[in-house]
Amino acid sequence: MDDVVVRPVDLAARVDDALAVQALAFGLTEDEVAVRRHIVLRHLLSPGARAYGATTPEGRLVGFVYGMPNDRTHWWSTVVQPYLVREGNDSWLDDSFVITELHVHPGYQGRGIGRELITTITDAARQPRSILSAIDVENPARLLYRALGYQDLARQVHFPSAAKPYAVMGAPLPLPRPN
Numbered sequence: 001m002d003d004v005v006v007r008p009v010d011l012a013a014r015v016d017d018a019l020a021v022q023a024l025a026f027g028l029t030e031d032e033v034a035v036r037r038h039i040v041l042r043h044l045l046s047p048g049a050r051a052y053g054a055t056t057p058e059g060r061l062v063g064f065v066y067g068m069p070n071d072r073t074h075w076w077s078t079v080v081q082p083y084l085v086r087e088g089n090d091s092w093l094d095d096s097f098v099i100t101e102l103h104v105h106p107g108y109q110g111r112g113i114g115r116e117l118i119t120t121i122t123d124a125a126r127q128p129r130s131i132l133s134a135i136d137v138e139n140p141a142r143l144l145y146r147a148l149g150y151q152d153l154a155r156q157v158h159f160p161s162a163a164k165p166y167a168v169m170g171a172p173l174p175l176p177r178p179n
Contacts, residue, residue, distance in 0.1 A: 004062060004108065006116045009053030012044050017061040018053070018103075025103040043068065043100055052121050054104065054113045063104035065117040069127055070098040080133065080168050083154035092153055092170045097125035099132035102141075114144055119175050129172050133157065136167040148175040 011018060019033045019040070028036065043049055046068045054063035070077060072093050084090040099121070104113045122130050134141050136155050150169035157166045 003057050004054045004111070004113055005057075006052055006054050006063075006113070006120050009051050009055075009061070009064060011051035011053070011064065011066055012041060014053065014061055014064075015040055018064045021061060021064060021105045022101065022103040024106055025109075040066070040101070046071070046074075048126075050121065050124065052117055054108070054117060062108040063102075063113045063117055065099060065102040065121050067097055067099045067101075067121055067125075067130075067132075069125075070094070070096045070131060076100075076133070079159055080154065080157055083157045084168060087154045089153040089168075089170070092129065092131050092168075095127050096129050096131045096170065097122060097127040097173070099130060102132075109140065114141070115148070118144075118148065119177070122173050122175050125173055127173065129170055130175070131168060131170045133159075133166040133168050136165045142167070142169075145169050145171075147178075 015037055019037055022028060023033050049066065049068035051064060051066035053061050055061055070093055077093050081090055081093060084092060099118060102114060102118055134145060149171040152167050153170045154168045157168055159166060
């Protein structure tokens with residue numbers, strides 16, 4: 001991770017910095033960033049929501065993660081629930097910590113920053129397991145999640161307005177560390 005430090009971050013205060021990272025990492029348009037800004041700020045008001053950032057010595061945010069205890073009434077849960085029911089995995093929506101967003105600036109990917117962000121946030125979770133959704137293709141993010149013990153709970157999950165299908169993944173906590 002070189003000189004990048006992972007620590008709690010006031011994501012509401014740094015939402016624009018975080019969304020700039022997400023836009024680069026995820027290829028978002030300005031309109032998509034504007035919509036996500038409101039979503040992030042709303043999520044941060046949820047009970048138990050917390051965020052961590054990866055910053056350079058100069059204070060530049062180069063990665064972030066945020067999440068919260070899952071709530072079946074939240075939009076994400078209502079979308080993924082039928083897919084999880086179909087696979088017999090809907091109990092994962094209970095007593096789980098959901099990773100809402102995890103993004104690392106492309107210039108900083110491959111350095112262990114994503115691993116450090118997700119393990120740090122889940123280490124602080126009181127829930128016995130974690131769930132997340134990721135684009136349903138084999139890419140570095142999905143490989144990282146698998147290495148951390150996440151397994152597919154449902155695939156080909158379609159979110160409204162998302163062009164690509166997602167996979168819902170879950171893992172028991174704490175996440176394993178490399179030997």
